[in-house]
Every structure is written in C-alpha cells, then in structure tokens.
Amino acid sequence: MPTTVFTEVAGRARAAATTLALATRAAKDAALEAMAATLLDDEAAILAANAEDVERARAAGTAENVVDRLRLDGPRLAAMAQGLRDVAGLPDPVGEVVRGSTLANGLQLRQVRVPFGVVGIIYEARPNVTADAAGICLKSGNAVLLRGSSSALSSNTAIVASLQRAAAAAGLPGDVVQLVPGEGHDAVKELMRARGLVDVLIPRGGAGLISSVVEESTVPVIETGVGNCHVYVDAAADLDMAERIVLNAKTHRTSVCNAAESLLVAEAVAAEFVPRITARLHEAGVLVHGDATFAAVDGVVPATEADWGTEYLALEISAAVVPDLDGALEHIRRHSSGHSDTIVTDSAAAAQRFTAAVDSAAVLVNASTRFTDGGEFGFGAEIGISTQKLHARGPMGLPEMTSTKYVVTGDGHTR
Amino acid sequence: MPTTVFTEVAGRARAAATTLALATRAAKDAALEAMAATLLDDEAAILAANAEDVERARAAGTAENVVDRLRLDGPRLAAMAQGLRDVAGLPDPVGEVVRGSTLANGLQLRQVRVPFGVVGIIYEARPNVTADAAGICLKSGNAVLLRGSSSALSSNTAIVASLQRAAAAAGLPGDVVQLVPGEGHDAVKELMRARGLVDVLIPRGGAGLISSVVEESTVPVIETGVGNCHVYVDAAADLDMAERIVLNAKTHRTSVCNAAESLLVAEAVAAEFVPRITARLHEAGVLVHGDATFAAVDGVVPATEADWGTEYLALEISAAVVPDLDGALEHIRRHSSGHSDTIVTDSAAAAQRFTAAVDSAAVLVNASTRFTDGGEFGFGAEIGISTQKLHARGPMGLPEMTSTKYVVTGDGHTR
Known part of the structure; x- marks a missing residue:
C-alpha cells in the first residue's frame, strides 16, 4: 500500500495534470521560459546544493567519472536552461x-x-535530467513525479524548487513537477506500484535499474536504453566505409546506448578486414574480445559466451566472423538488445534483407549506430530511447509522451 | 520458471513469427482464405468437439446464457469463416x-x-474468438498463443487444428497459431510471466480476468474492455434526443462494454427529464439505481456508493442529478472506467469542454456510447477495445497490432 505521503503527492500531481491537460501551448511555453529564467536566477542556490552532493559523493569514495556526471557548473546550468x-x-x-x-x-x-x-x-546520477524531463513532460501536458538518485538529492531538490516556483509564477500549478518523497528502494517501490495514480513509468539508467523496474512495476513501463548494438560488415561492403563506420560507432562516444558493442564480419571479407579493423581498433585503444579468427590477431582476447551479450559502454568490443548475412541475422537475433544494428554493404538485396529481418528499434544501412538519437532524428527533445515494442520504439520525442482519445460527434446518433 | 513444454511452444511461435514477419500480403491472405475454407470443411469435427464442451458445461450446471456463448452451430461457424x-x-x-x-x-x-x-x-468462453484472434494476428504478422477458457477446450483444440492445417497448406508455418498447453491458472501464469518469449499479452474478458492479468503479468499488457460508460444529459440538451440516446446506450445490447451503465442529468433539466426517462427505462425493463432525486420516482431503488462504479452488463443503470457540467465532469473523473462517455447537449461550449476534459478512450457528443466499436469506426476487424493509455486506446484494429521500427539509410554516414 502506498504511504499517505506518496498518495498525497500523487494526488497533487493528478490535480495538476488535470489543469495542465487543458493549458494552451502559449501558457506551457511561458512556463518553460519562466523555468529557464528562474534556473539561471537561482544559480547560486543550485550550485551550492550541488556542491553538497559532490562533497558527499567524494567523501563516500565515489569514482571520479560518476562524480563528474553529478557535478553542475555555470555552463551546465545554462545548457539546462537552454534545453x-x-x-x-x-x-x-x-x-x-x-x-x-x-x-x-x-x-x-x-x-x-x-x-x-x-x-x-526514475533516473540515475545526472541532475540535468531533472530539468530536461520536467520540460518535456510539461510541454506534452503531463505532470511528472521524478525519482532521481539519492546521491543527487540536494541538487534535485533545489532544481525542482526553482521549476515549481517558475511554473506557479507563470500561472500553472507548481505541482506539475515534484520529487517522489522518501528514502531508498521503498520510495521507488511506491512509484512502481502506483497503478491508477501514475499512468506511465520511464526508467532511465543502466540495465539493472531497468530490469528491476520492468519486473516489479504494475504501472505500465516504457523500457529505455540498453544497447548491445551490432555493426555487420557484409561480403559486399566497401571496406573503407566499413572501417570508418566501425570506428565511429565504437569510439565516438563510448558511454552511450547507441555505441557499437559487437562487430560481425562476413567470412568472404574476413581475411582482408579482420587484421585491418583490429589494427585500427587497437590504435584507438579498443580492447577486442574476438572469436577464433579475431583471436588469432595479436592483442585480441578470446571472447567468452557472455561477451556476445555484453554492453561494455567502454573502449571494448566483441568481434566475430559469421559465414554470411544469414549467419549475421542469426547472431543478432540471439544477442541484440533490439536497440540499433547496422549493416555495411553495397548490395541492395543484402540491405533490404537486413532491414526487414533485424527486429530492432533502429536498423541502419551504411551509417553509424550513433545516429539513433532524438536529436539526430530531428525530434528536438528526447526523453529516452525505447527498446520495447509497445507504444514507442526508438527515440522518444514529444508525440511519444502522449496518448490519444477518440472524439466522436453526432447529432442524435443511435444504433 | 516456464515449463519445458511451454518454452517449447513459445519457441515454435517465435520461429513461426520470424517467418511470418517477412511473408507478403498475398501469402497471408491466401492463408486466411484457406483457414476459412478449412473451418467449413471441418464443420462436422468442430461441431462434434463443441457438443462435448456444451454437454460438459450443462452437466456442470452452467447458466444457460453462458452455455449459449459457448455453443457453435453451422451459421456461427460460417460467420467465423466469413470473419x-x-x-x-x-x-x-x-x-x-x-x-x-x-x-x-x-x-x-x-x-x-x-x-x-x-x-x-487470454479469453473467456466464446470459441469464435479463437478464429477471430488468429486471423487478426496472422494478418498483422504476429504468431499467436491462445489461452481460451477450459470450458471451451475441445472446441478450441478442433478449431486450432483446422487453422494450423490450413496455414501449413498455404505455405506458412502451422505454428503461427497455437493453444497454450496445460491446465488451469498455472498455464495462464506461464503465459503472463513469459517476458522475452511473448511480446504482448491481451486479456479479453471480465474485470476480474483483466485486473489479475494486469497485476501478475511481466509481459507488457494491453488492457481491454471494462466499460463503466456514462451518458450526461446537459442543461442545454434536446431532451427527445437525450431520451433516444439513453435508451439506445442502455438497452440496445446490455452485455457489451460500450453499453451505458450510468446516467447523469443536469439539475436545470432534472424536473422534466428525471420522471420522463425513468418511465421510459422502466418500460424497457431497466432497473434504475438512483440518487435521492431519482429515488423519489416509484420503482427506483436507492443507489449505494458501489453503484457508481458498477458495470452491470444487464438491464440496470445508476442515475444521478449533478449540479451542472462541472459536476458531471467531477463524477465521471471519479467513477468512469475510461471507456466511453457521452454528452447530450446543444451547447457548443459544453460539448467542447466535455470532450477536452473527459479522459476516456472515446468521448462522444450527441451519440450513443454503443458507437465505440472497431466495426462502427470502420476498422474492419477488432481485437478488443483498449482502456489503457499506452500504445493503443479505444477500438484496436490491425495497425494497433503492430509496432514500428526505424530504418535509416546512409552512404557511409558517421558522426
């Protein structure tokens, strides 16, 4: 059973949502502009709150890359306002x-x-998500209950206070954005069991967070973001292009869900391409977990079965030779997380077959997996990348944050 | 953990789905035509199997209206084939x-x-759903695992055997349609916990079935069909029209989810309309559960709080006077199941406000709730009426039985 406190917060969200659903675009845009301005006005308070979080994280021995994700500064706050x-x-x-x-x-x-x-x-360390998510939800007419990481609690509390004040000053209910109260997993659990109070739940974060939400939630969930993305280099590939795409997909940014995690090479081009791409990956500092063919190259470590399903989010990649396109399809069917998979080929027939047969949110031809992104797709804003098949699949922009209803107008119609 | 038998059946469904996803429309239509013809060819066997179910149901003392839903005959089988x-x-x-x-x-x-x-x-007694659901799933490229009522097991087994034979004869895998094996709730439970094996689960049946699936399933669910539908007679209503719409919505067919279950009348027209509509409802054999104003009319029974949330699916209706449109909106917000709610009014402003503020799958103006239906909406086929907000809302036709993917084509694009 939800606690009284949670039920009360959710009830205020519902009331705010009822008002917000009828708000005009002008009213919502004015609130968003006010939120941006207020965040900047409140810079000192927000950065002071953030400094507390950073200090606490450092004291707890948190890894410096995680501390960096937690940290806000003037430019980062300005980027939140611009968002x-x-x-x-x-x-x-x-x-x-x-x-x-x-x-x-x-x-x-x-x-x-x-x-x-x-x-x-429900999201992890980055406090900028607090403003991003609030903005996208407000524009799409939704009240939002935010559950950030407890490590960012001071920052999130300060940011939400700013946003609420701005919304209220612009004439919308401040309760359009609220933090979920309470500590630890119990508070998350309340959110997950709040069917009827909460209409949809979007977990943003690592595979562990997402699978626990999917498993425990009775509220409908939109799964986001786990990407075990493949690049398949076909027998008919332009190998120069393949090299560029593999390197870009793997090394352009490693910590993101649309980075490549696995390379498949058609046997017909393996003799030429395997040593060549391995050398380039090594130059770029990438650790290659290879099958027998790749592992014959110096510096490649033999892949274990687990490697084929691993999202490294780092300068590491699994790599295998497959007999042909069918072999690639079979490997992808078995191991892909259904995020983004790409084929490099000059064969129209192979491209057609790959795009038809690969069952992923995005299937790419002669393009880096890094393009699966709301910004790249021209959506303007993105709440996450759905890897599920229900409701929304792929990058989710504002339309994906809505439902529909039928309005039926008659003049006394009966059956 | 799923049993070996279930995993094996689900695995065959996945393999069939992989083939079916790439089938042309011509191949799918040929299979549907073959299924129709084979059902008719197998009439004797199917009706004999159905007779066993009917006999067993009667022996168990099943109510005759339930037995009637279970029963097949030549015309019903012909209707399934035509579907x-x-x-x-x-x-x-x-x-x-x-x-x-x-x-x-x-x-x-x-x-x-x-x-x-x-x-x-997952569905209840009617064996015609077996063929309808198989047809809609096949056309939309999905393999289907059917879990009908155990009371219809012989009928469903015979029907599925026919459909499988027809699909195979038409060159598609017979496994595109299968029954979920096993007995009782355990078998249903396997289906509900088959995340990764099953992509979406659609329960069709009463409120109890649907809420238990929603509560227990880890597979994404599309909720269907519970309809506590309201007719609101506004102060500006044409009362002749209101009378026709109330009677049609309540009495045209009582056992369906788009039948009206609750009548709200604006205070301004209550003195005239309450006695008038009550008389007509009584003539039609409808039991009225009324608030104080309605209960002052002879034959009306006082409504309890539970009545406002009750889906009678029978010649019964709850009825209340509300102060005005805002009162109606408040009542509907509290009690509607979000299926279909209608306003009868000649006021454009009232119609506009009602359609904007009522958060239901279908919001109607001057039309009977009975129009919320895939057939009426021109969809040609309907798998059910979704009352949830994710993915599909309202009548679900073939497009609602699909997901999407992004196909992105470049010529060596990197970021």
Missing part, C-alpha cells in the same frame, strides 16, 4: 489530430493526441 | 511507412510498421 527554451520552441503535440473521418452514418470521428496524465521517471 | 475472409480483404498494416524524411545530412529516415512478434491472448 527548456528549446522545448518551448517545439510544436505542441497535444490536440494533434492523428486521424479523422466522417463515417457513412454522418458521425464525425477524430483521434486526438492527449497527455498521459501523470508520468513517473 | 477470416473479411480480414483477408483489409489492407496489410505491415510495411506501412508511418513517417519518413531525409535529414539535413542526407540520412534517409523511415518509421515502418512491423509485427510485434508473438502475441498472447
């Missing part, structure tokens, strides 16, 4: 008529985008 | 390009409809 302004500039998804027709009997049928209502977001 | 042919005539949703653009960098982006993969359907 809110960017969302203000995007079209309002609410009210969009998705389809409409007049039926033979004269009934007018319209399917219209509407907000979900109350969205819960 | 399959109708689905063959509908457009194939798979491959539809939902959106597409060429990005500034030249990448070609397309969002394309693809099947879910393996769909599980």
Whole structure:
C-alpha cells in the first residue's frame, strides 16, 4: 500500500495534470521560459546544493567519472536552461489530430493526441535530467513525479524548487513537477506500484535499474536504453566505409546506448578486414574480445559466451566472423538488445534483407549506430530511447509522451 | 520458471513469427482464405468437439446464457469463416511507412510498421474468438498463443487444428497459431510471466480476468474492455434526443462494454427529464439505481456508493442529478472506467469542454456510447477495445497490432 505521503503527492500531481491537460501551448511555453529564467536566477542556490552532493559523493569514495556526471557548473546550468527554451520552441503535440473521418452514418470521428496524465521517471546520477524531463513532460501536458538518485538529492531538490516556483509564477500549478518523497528502494517501490495514480513509468539508467523496474512495476513501463548494438560488415561492403563506420560507432562516444558493442564480419571479407579493423581498433585503444579468427590477431582476447551479450559502454568490443548475412541475422537475433544494428554493404538485396529481418528499434544501412538519437532524428527533445515494442520504439520525442482519445460527434446518433 | 513444454511452444511461435514477419500480403491472405475454407470443411469435427464442451458445461450446471456463448452451430461457424475472409480483404498494416524524411545530412529516415512478434491472448468462453484472434494476428504478422477458457477446450483444440492445417497448406508455418498447453491458472501464469518469449499479452474478458492479468503479468499488457460508460444529459440538451440516446446506450445490447451503465442529468433539466426517462427505462425493463432525486420516482431503488462504479452488463443503470457540467465532469473523473462517455447537449461550449476534459478512450457528443466499436469506426476487424493509455486506446484494429521500427539509410554516414 502506498504511504499517505506518496498518495498525497500523487494526488497533487493528478490535480495538476488535470489543469495542465487543458493549458494552451502559449501558457506551457511561458512556463518553460519562466523555468529557464528562474534556473539561471537561482544559480547560486543550485550550485551550492550541488556542491553538497559532490562533497558527499567524494567523501563516500565515489569514482571520479560518476562524480563528474553529478557535478553542475555555470555552463551546465545554462545548457539546462537552454534545453527548456528549446522545448518551448517545439510544436505542441497535444490536440494533434492523428486521424479523422466522417463515417457513412454522418458521425464525425477524430483521434486526438492527449497527455498521459501523470508520468513517473526514475533516473540515475545526472541532475540535468531533472530539468530536461520536467520540460518535456510539461510541454506534452503531463505532470511528472521524478525519482532521481539519492546521491543527487540536494541538487534535485533545489532544481525542482526553482521549476515549481517558475511554473506557479507563470500561472500553472507548481505541482506539475515534484520529487517522489522518501528514502531508498521503498520510495521507488511506491512509484512502481502506483497503478491508477501514475499512468506511465520511464526508467532511465543502466540495465539493472531497468530490469528491476520492468519486473516489479504494475504501472505500465516504457523500457529505455540498453544497447548491445551490432555493426555487420557484409561480403559486399566497401571496406573503407566499413572501417570508418566501425570506428565511429565504437569510439565516438563510448558511454552511450547507441555505441557499437559487437562487430560481425562476413567470412568472404574476413581475411582482408579482420587484421585491418583490429589494427585500427587497437590504435584507438579498443580492447577486442574476438572469436577464433579475431583471436588469432595479436592483442585480441578470446571472447567468452557472455561477451556476445555484453554492453561494455567502454573502449571494448566483441568481434566475430559469421559465414554470411544469414549467419549475421542469426547472431543478432540471439544477442541484440533490439536497440540499433547496422549493416555495411553495397548490395541492395543484402540491405533490404537486413532491414526487414533485424527486429530492432533502429536498423541502419551504411551509417553509424550513433545516429539513433532524438536529436539526430530531428525530434528536438528526447526523453529516452525505447527498446520495447509497445507504444514507442526508438527515440522518444514529444508525440511519444502522449496518448490519444477518440472524439466522436453526432447529432442524435443511435444504433 | 516456464515449463519445458511451454518454452517449447513459445519457441515454435517465435520461429513461426520470424517467418511470418517477412511473408507478403498475398501469402497471408491466401492463408486466411484457406483457414476459412478449412473451418467449413471441418464443420462436422468442430461441431462434434463443441457438443462435448456444451454437454460438459450443462452437466456442470452452467447458466444457460453462458452455455449459449459457448455453443457453435453451422451459421456461427460460417460467420467465423466469413470473419477470416473479411480480414483477408483489409489492407496489410505491415510495411506501412508511418513517417519518413531525409535529414539535413542526407540520412534517409523511415518509421515502418512491423509485427510485434508473438502475441498472447487470454479469453473467456466464446470459441469464435479463437478464429477471430488468429486471423487478426496472422494478418498483422504476429504468431499467436491462445489461452481460451477450459470450458471451451475441445472446441478450441478442433478449431486450432483446422487453422494450423490450413496455414501449413498455404505455405506458412502451422505454428503461427497455437493453444497454450496445460491446465488451469498455472498455464495462464506461464503465459503472463513469459517476458522475452511473448511480446504482448491481451486479456479479453471480465474485470476480474483483466485486473489479475494486469497485476501478475511481466509481459507488457494491453488492457481491454471494462466499460463503466456514462451518458450526461446537459442543461442545454434536446431532451427527445437525450431520451433516444439513453435508451439506445442502455438497452440496445446490455452485455457489451460500450453499453451505458450510468446516467447523469443536469439539475436545470432534472424536473422534466428525471420522471420522463425513468418511465421510459422502466418500460424497457431497466432497473434504475438512483440518487435521492431519482429515488423519489416509484420503482427506483436507492443507489449505494458501489453503484457508481458498477458495470452491470444487464438491464440496470445508476442515475444521478449533478449540479451542472462541472459536476458531471467531477463524477465521471471519479467513477468512469475510461471507456466511453457521452454528452447530450446543444451547447457548443459544453460539448467542447466535455470532450477536452473527459479522459476516456472515446468521448462522444450527441451519440450513443454503443458507437465505440472497431466495426462502427470502420476498422474492419477488432481485437478488443483498449482502456489503457499506452500504445493503443479505444477500438484496436490491425495497425494497433503492430509496432514500428526505424530504418535509416546512409552512404557511409558517421558522426
């Protein structure tokens, strides 16, 4: 059973959502602009709160790369404010008529985008997510309950206080954005069991967080972001292009879900490509976990079965030779997390077969997996990348943060 | 942990789904036509199997209306066959390009409809659902695992045997349609916990079935069909029209989810409309559970708090006077199941406010709630009516039985 405190917070979110659902785009954009301005006005207070979190994390011996993700400074705060302004500039998804027709009997049928209502977001260290998520939810007409990492609690509390004050000053309920109260896993659990109070839950973070939410939640969940992404170099590949794509997909940014984690090479080009790409990967500082063919190259470590399913998020890659396209499809079917998989090929037939057969959120041809991204896709804002098949798949922008309803207008119609 | 038998069945469904996902529309339509023909060819065997179910149900003292839902005969079997042919005539949703653009960098982006993969359907007595669901799943490219009522096991076994034989004869894997093996709740539980093996689960049946699936399932669920539908007669209503709509929504067919279960009347027209509609409802044999104003009319029984949330599915209705439109919105917000709610009004402002504020799958103006239906909406086939906000809301046709993926084509694009 949810605690009284949680139920009360969720109830205020519902009331705020009811008001927000009817707000005009102008009112929402004004609130977003006010939020951006208030974040900057409150810079001193927010950075002071953040300094407490950083100090606590350092004292607890947190790794410096995690501390860096937690840390805010003037430029990062300015980027958060700019993110809110960017969302203000995007079209309002609410009210969009998705389809409409007049039926033979004269009934007018319209399917219209509407907000979900109350969205819960569970996320890890980065406090910038607090403002990003609040902005996207507000623009799509949803009240949001945020559950950040406890390591960022001071920062998140200060940021949410700013955002609430700004929303209220702009004439919307401050409760459109709230932190989930309480400590530790119990508080997360309340959010996950709040069916009826919360309409959808979006976990953002590592595989462990996401799978525990999926397992425990009775609230409908949108899974995001685990990416065991493959690059398949086909027999008909331009090997120069393949080299560029593999290196970009692996090394452009390693800590992100659309980075490549596994390389598959068609046997027909293995003799030429395996030594060549291995050398380039080694030059780039990438540790290669290879099958027998790759492991014959100096410096390659033999892959274990677990490597094929591993999302390294680091300068490491698994690599195997497959007999042909069918072998690649079979390997991907078995090991892909369904995020992004790419083929490098000059064969139209191979490209066609790969895009049809690979069952992933994004299937790419002659392009780096790094392009699977709301920004790259032109969505303007992104709440995450869905790797599930229900509701939204791939990068989620504002329209993916809405539901629809049918509005049916008659003049006394009966059956 | 799933049993070996279940895992094996689900594995065959996955293999069949992989083939089916790449099947052409012509191949799928040929299989649907073959299924229709084979059902008719197998009439004797299917009706004999059904007779066993009916006999067993009668021996167990099952209510005659339930036995009637279980019973098949020549015309009902012919209707099942015709349903399959109708689905063959509908457009194939798979491959539809939902959106597409060429990005500034030249990448070609397309969002394309693809099947879910393996769909599980849990349903109650009617054996005709077996063929309907199999047809809709096949056309949308999904393999289906069917879990019908154990009371219909002989019928469902015979029907599925026919459908499998027809699919195989038409060149598709017979495993595109299978029954979930095993007895009782344990078998249902396996289906509900088969995350990774089953992509989406659709329970069709009463509120108890649906809420237990929602509570226990780790597979993503699409909730269907519980309808506590309201008719609100506004101060500005044409009362003749209101009378026709209330009677139609309540009495046209009582056992369906889009039947009206609750009547709200604006205080301004209560003095005239309450006695008038009560008389007509009584003439139609409807038991009225009324608030104080309604209960002052002879024959009306006083409503309890539970009545406002009750889906009677019978000749019964709850009825209350509300102060005005805001009162109606408040009542609906508290008690509606989010299926279909209608306003009868001649006021454009009231209609606009009602359609904006009521958060249900279908919001109707001057039309009976009975119109919320895939057939009425022109979808050609319907797997159910979703009352949830994620993925699909309202009547679900073939497109709602698909996911999407992004296909991104470059010519060596890197970031």
